[in-house]
Amino acid sequence: MPERTMFTMGDIACAEGALSAGCRYFGGYPITPATEIAEWMAVRMPELSGAYVQYEDEIASITSVIGASWAGIKAMTATSGPGASLMMEAVGLAVMTETPIVIVNIMRGGPSTGQPTRGQQGDVLQAKWGSHGDYQIIALTPASVQEMFDLTVRAFNLSEKYRVPVFLLADEIVGHMREALVIPDEKSLKLVSRKMPKSEPSEYLPFKPDDDLVPPMALLGTKYQFYATGLTHDERGYPTDSDEVQIELVTRLNEKILRHIDEITEVERYFLDDAEIAIVAYGTPARSARRAVKDARAKGIKAGMLRLKTVWPFPEEPIAQLASDVKHIIVPEQNMGQVYYMVRAFAAPTPVHLMTKPAGTPQLPDEILRKIMEVHAK
Amino acid sequence: MTATAEQVTLKHPMAKYIREDRMPWIYCPGCSIGIVTGMITRAIDTLGIDFSKVVVVSGIGCSGRTSGYFKTGTFHTTHGRAIPFATGVKIANPDLELLVVAGDGDLAAIGGNHLIHACRRNIDMTVVCINNFNYGMTGGQFGPTTEHEKWTQTSPAPIGNIEHPFNLVKLAASSGATFVARWTAVQVRRATKSIEKGITKQGLSFIEIVGACPTAYGRMNRLGEGVDMHKHLLEVTDIQNGLPPHEAELDYARRIVCGEFVDIEKPEYTDVLKQMHAKVRK
Structure with a gap:
């Protein structure tokens, strides 16, 4: 399909991004404020001979x-x-x-049922630490309707490339806002598909990684027979109690993401070249911060912003670099402080100032501006 | 009798379906799971279906280990989630034959919601439930099929289990499964036949195999060794093919009603999905 423009909401842009990325299976359970993604999929999937399947709960989905x-x-x-909490097992x-899969979490107010129709950024640490055991995760954080599309495509590409679950973490405001969306010509989209095995079926070792630490993936119902299990397994896929195999497997599962951290993480630099005070933000607060930076500049304060388009793996290097370039870092988050702790870990000894707001209304531009002025006066 | 070299190389006729490099398997002496694994391979062998198109999925527990012994595409999910995983596979590739092998705890407790909804959806897969009346892998705790007042590690003497069990045949039938049968591990030929019918059936088939867990449940309830328990199953079996499922009682000590209770036709999920796709394209 050639390029087309829509005026639409973030949730729908996300669904269209998935379809453009080649997604042909959606398994879900209705939940505010992500329902529009399911509803859009229910209409669009049959048109593309894909499946929209509504399950009994999020675990099954x-x-x-x-x-x-x-x-x-x-x-x-x-x-x-609430659904993301149930999904942590899987x-x-x-x-x-x-397994390459994409999980979209349109973040609402919590804990528990919280504020279903109001946005928040309370699930950022959950995306990283929510399931038990030691693992790395990839989580992308869109801040506009266009990015809901673009980063969903990217989420699929990263999941296929590294054979990992990838989160798209959008706050409800981004999910429900309406803006122009340009869906690019499908031929111009760069899509990635998982590596398939080339070896003879008799020689296939389902969990033997290539040099990039990612094993080629055989499919069910093919000439390759294999056993995949959630148990600790060796290269054959067979369960084992061995310390050696456990250490090797867990290390590789972490390393296959960490070794490619520079390729995975994306940040946007905004007025940072001469900045003395930097905002580090993602999602909706980054939109307020953009305005606040402009207003601060108008007042002669050298402010800038580093916007995170990826929160996991955490962009350690860009934060460390930023901390050595500026005098102060301000982190406005629509929560009690989550990314803040990561920023602080990599920014030390540069002071990091947290702006918390665990509520549906994000930090407003003038609130962030006031914080910039307050920090500037120090 | 001393074994000749020729006898030593004799292979089990079903070995071609099994990952022999994983033998010996983890099951205790006297356990029924090996018998049920044999039933499944024989059913596949009789049907002559392409084994590479068969996908075996299981959950957690002793029965959950079953998938890993089959020499085809197999997947060992988290506890209770074999059915949702298998549903995703079947919808993504309806040409595949999905077999779910799981225990009573996996299917009727933690995965109970998935079981009833898969029956309601009538998605084409064969669910073989090995019911041994307790959580064996974790050492023998009461589960959703443990009978009232029976002893387990978490329902110890003198009180025993204060709860009452599910009757899985009734549960599957009332949830909408299109083929429902129950056998014990000693009705091997009959059970194998039902598994064949289940695989052939275009819809959700639920086959309960009542089995023995001599290590945990048998020991705690003084039911004897594996052989004793299997002899008992033979003695109390009451074959009643075609009986309305709501009459398919299971009273371990006295009468286990076995047979095929449901065999009905209903539109199958992936078939309907295909028809809907054709409708949208028009």
Whole structure:
């Protein structure tokens, strides 16, 4: 399909991004404020001979997505906090079995049922630490309707490339805002598909990695026979109690992301070249911060912003570099401080100032401006 | 009798379906799971279907280990999630034959919601439930099929289990499964036949195999060794093919009603999905 423009909401842009990325299976359970993704998929999937499947809960939804992926179909689910909590079990399964899937979390107010219709950024640490055990995760954080599309495509590409579950973490405001969306010509989109095995079926070792630490992935129902399990397994996929295999596997599962951190993480630099005070933000607060930076500049304060388009793996290097370039860092988050702690870890000894707001209304431009002025006066 | 070299090289006729490099398997002496694994391979062998198109999925526990012994595409999911995983595979590639092998705890407790909804959806897969009345892998705790007042590690004497069990045949039938059968591990030929029918059936088939867990449940309830338990199953079996499922009682000590209770036709999920796609394209 040639390039087309829509005036639409973030949730729908996300669904269109998934379809453009080749997603043909959506398994989900209705939940505010992610429902529009499911509703859009229910209309669009049949047109593309794909499947919209509504499950009995979020656990079944994401587990079925893992199944669809092993059958060779790009697959995703979309949810919000309460559903994301239920999905954590299968996030671990996808990590352990190295299954490419995309999980969209349109973040609402929490804890628990919280404020379903109001946005928040309370699930950032959950995306990283929510499932048990030691693992790395990739999480992308869009801040506009266009990015809901672009980063969903990227989420699929990263999941296929590294055989990992990838989160798209958008706050409800980004999910529900309406802006212009340009859907590029499908031929211009760069799409990535998982590596398939080339070895003879008799020689195939399903969890033997290549040099990039990612093993080629055989599909169910092919000439390759294999056993995939959430248990610790050797290269044959066979379960084992061995310390050696456990250490090797867990290390590789972490390393296959960490070794490619520079390729995975994306940040946007805004007025940073001569900045003395930098905002580090993602999602909706970054939109307020953009305005606040402009207003601060008008007042003669050298402010700038580093916008995170990836929160996991954490962009350590760009933060460390930023901290050596500026005098102060301000982190406005629509929560009690989550990314803040990561920023602080890599920015030390540069002072990092947190602006918390665990509420549906994000930090407003003038609030961030006031904070910039306050820090500037120090 | 001393074994000749020729006898030593004799292979089990079903070995071609099994990952022999994973033998010996983890099951205790006297366990029924090996018998059920044999039933499944024989059913596949009789049907002559392409084994590479068969996908075996299981959950957690002793029965959960079953998938890993089959020499085809197999997946060992988290606890209770074999059915949702298999559903995703089947919808993504309807040409595949999906077999779910799981225990009573996996299917009826933690995965109970998935079981009833898969029956309701009528998605084409064969669910084989090995019911041994307890959580064996974790050492023998009561589960959703443990009978009232029976002893387990978490329902110890003198009180025993204060809960009452599910009757899985009734549960699957009332949830909408299109083929429902129950056998014990000693009705091997009959059970194998039902598994064949289940695989052939275009819809959700649920086959309960009542088995023995001599290591945990048998020991705690003084039911004897594996052989004793299997002999008992033979004695109390009451074959009643075609009986309305709501009459398919299971009273471990006295009467286990076995047979095929449901065999009905209903539109299958992936078939309907295909028809809907054709409708949209028009």
